[in-house]
Amino acid sequence: MNARSLAAALVLAALASPASAQISTNPKLRAPFKAVVAKANESTVRIRGDDKDIALGTIVFPDGFILTKASELRGALSVRLSDGTEYEAKTLATHVPTDLAMIKIDVKDLVPVSFADTKKVPIGNWLASAGDKSDAIAVGIVSHGTRPLTFPDDIILNANRGFLGIMPVDEKDKDGKVIGAKISELESKGGASKAGLKKNDIIVELNGKTIPGQETLRALLENLRPGDTVKLKVLREGESKEFKATLTGQLQQSRGDIQNAMGGELSGRRTGFPAVLQTDMVISPWDCGGPVVDLEGKVLGVNIARAGRVETWILPSENIRPLLAELKSGKSTAAPKK
Amino acid sequence: MTARRISKYAAGFLFGMALLAGSSPNWAADPKVETKWDTRRTAHPEDLDELRALEARVKAVVDKCSPATVAITIGFGAGSGVIVSEDGLVLTAAHVIAGEPKFDLKGGGTGYEPNKECTIILQDGKKVKAKTLGINDKMDSGMVKILEKGPNDGKWPFIPLAKSAELKPGQWVVSLGHPGGPKTGRAPVARLGQMEAPDKHRLHTAGGFIVSNCTLVGGDSGGPLYDLDGKVIGIHSRIGLSLATNVHVPTDKFVIDWDKLVAGEVIGRQPKPPTAVVGVVFAEDENDDAYVVEVDEDGPAAKAGLKPGDTITKFNTEVIKSVKKFRDMIKDKKPGDTVKLAVRRGTEILALSVTLGKRGA
Numbered sequence: 188m189n190a191r192s193l194a195a196a197l198v199l200a201a202l203a204s205p206a207s208a209q210i211s212t213n214p215k216l217r218a219p220f221k222a223v224v225a226k227a228n229e230s231t232v233r234i235r236g237d238d239k240d241i242a243l244g245t246i247v248f249p250d251g252f253i254l255t256k257a258s259e260l261r262g263a264l265s266v267r268l269s270d271g272t273e274y275e276a277k278t279l280a281t282h283v284p285t286d287l288a289m290i291k292i293d294v295k296d297l298v299p300v301s302f303a304d305t306k307k308v309p310i311g312n313w314l315a316s317a318g319d320k321s322d323a324i325a326v327g328i329v330s331h332g333t334r335p336l337t338f339p340d341d342i343i344l345n346a347n348r349g350f351l352g353i354m355p356v357d358e359k360d361k362d363g364k365v366i367g368a369k370i371s372e373l374e375s376k377g378g379a380s381k382a383g384l385k386k387n388d389i390i391v392e393l394n395g396k397t398i399p400g401q402e403t404l405r406a407l408l409e410n411l412r413p414g415d416t417v418k419l420k421v422l423r424e425g426e427s428k429e430f431k432a433t434l435t436g437q438l439q440q441s442r443g444d445i446q447n448a449m450g451g452e453l454s455g456r457r458t459g460f461p462a463v464l465q466t467d468m469v470i471s472p473w474d475c476g477g478p479v480v481d482l483e484g485k486v487l488g489v490n491i492a493r494a495g496r497v498e499t500w501i502l503p504s505e506n507i508r509p510l511l512a513e514l515k516s517g518k519s520t521a522a523p524k525k
Numbered sequence: 526m527t528a529r530r531i532s533k534y535a536a537g538f539l540f541g542m543a544l545l546a547g548s549s550p551n552w553a554a555d556p557k558v559e560t561k562w563d564t565r566r567t568a569h570p571e572d573l574d575e576l577r578a579l580e581a582r583v584k585a586v587v588d589k590c591s592p593a594t595v596a597i598t599i600g601f602g603a604g605s606g607v608i609v610s611e612d613g614l615v616l617t618a619a620h621v622i623a624g625e626p627k628f629d630l631k632g633g634g635t636g637y638e639p640n641k642e643c644t645i646i647l648q649d650g651k652k653v654k655a656k657t658l659g660i661n662d663k664m665d666s667g668m669v670k671i672l673e674k675g676p677n678d679g680k681w682p683f684i685p686l687a688k689s690a691e692l693k694p695g696q697w698v699v700s701l702g703h704p705g706g707p708k709t710g711r712a713p714v715a716r717l718g719q720m721e722a723p724d725k726h727r728l729h730t731a732g733g734f735i736v737s738n739c740t741l742v743g744g745d746s747g748g749p750l751y752d753l754d755g756k757v758i759g760i761h762s763r764i765g766l767s768l769a770t771n772v773h774v775p776t777d778k779f780v781i782d783w784d785k786l787v788a789g790e791v792i793g794r795q796p797k798p799p800t801a802v803v804g805v806v807f808a809e810d811e812n813d814d815a816y817v818v819e820v821d822e823d824g825p826a827a828k829a830g831l832k833p834g835d836t837i838t839k840f841n842t843e844v845i846k847s848v849k850k851f852r853d854m855i856k857d858k859k860p861g862d863t864v865k866l867a868v869r870r871g872t873e874i875l876a877l878s879v880t881l882g883k884r885g886a
Binding site for chain 1: 569570571572573575576577579580583584586587588591699704705708709710711712714715716717718719738739740741742743745764765766767768
């Protein structure tokens, strides 16, 4: 987020007013939406990981193929259908840029959604999130039409990942080949500093995996979490050294981060999508992955991230449809190389 | 008086979360909609027809008001605003154009002077030059004037104001703005909500602000809150922890100060910070005694023995009965000057000799 656009924020902690019902989840407002989401609810499932609610899923083919938010999947996966029955699920494929995953359960004759175009959907239209109960889980309006994301919102990263507390840059050898990630800055409270790493150390291995550069380092950290310990092999003035570091959460929060965290939890992976339809609907990170409908009941996409205090992002139909066949066949796509 | 001053000071730390974010369509025809939404209605839509009616009205407001909803960028930050006259007068928040009213240890308030250059960004991304006018720091209201002529025969699309005092809890309202700051390819972002009951947000409403549950965030500051008739009723100022706490300056407050703001008056803030500093923080109200809340431990006052809780009663031979008077006295001093301060500490009166420091040192 552009640091200069944010002036001092204010956490009125002790002085906070009692939580009034924000319109999105107000039960009185959601009542007339029951009929609006009824059909899409049939195609919405609850996804659990190690018996915890972690996401919602959208049925896209009748023979048990379900789309959901990839970065939320962890642990032993199961799917609970709208009739209450629960099934073991396995991940077939993931598409990192959209953060979509296709999972599969051994059930036939489910009701899939059909995706409608979002190009002409105007700002101000009602939207409702289908869910695993009879109600809409949230309602709101179209805050902005489908648009591509621009810097820095186009960066793929997971804010909930583990951090070393360093600023890495590519280290090149004399032929210009990238051979490791050099520490250009170190946070004194970070895991790397606490483990004894120093500025200008070049990280060449993490947990036995070769680190050709800072992009690979970041990609590996995406899958690790605060509290995880990592083994690092490092070059310091030509000598090879080994360290064990404990990852932390993000240490430096911008004012924008602080403000966006006011009012509720955000999704870890909340940037870097190819395009988003924006809504002011309020949903929890563990309710992402389900279908979103307009007043006619047309499915415009799936909730892909609770992205900030004012926005939930929907991955639009136009970005989902082209991927269905390849995800169904088990073809995964990693993050694009810059 | 002392205890109350401290709590007022604490309350004064309500920094605006900086939300640092005409063509008129055919109002009468909402096509295909049987039911019309009563723009003053406070109840929820109860069936699909009413949902459609409210939706049609919200879309009409967004269409009418987006062309006059702008982003403002100025040296240290960005926020939003709304054009309210055809010659380009823009309403925004004081903290967008003047920065936060900082009660810093080095001098007591960041200064603000009008007629500073800033940039207005229109709905389509076009940038035009503008200048800052007046502010009311207490109400977080501010004005800006576009320096170029508008696109419609030299006129700017603008939105009229409605009386904010007529708003009722539950009344539906639309917020537009630039959350996160202006972004390429992104028009003003819409949010729908209702006015909150003032009793639920006394912390803010007691100060004259109004509260809605349209979610706001940094970048939205200065942006417009519209009623369903498509008129401006508030300007975004700050947020609280809860999603339902989004605080706006009511338009009625702008109207009270209108001529002063247009004339570039600075209400509630020092025009220019003094160059010589003593290194203390006073309580918020300039008209109160010169009661010292904090002392910069590296500053001239600390070196001279001043402590938090002291009240400055004399500056050389001048009797000091207010923070304002103290600031007037120090304005003409230079770093390095020595001043004699009489200070009341509990029941004692002390005489302290302070060598003034340099602002920003």
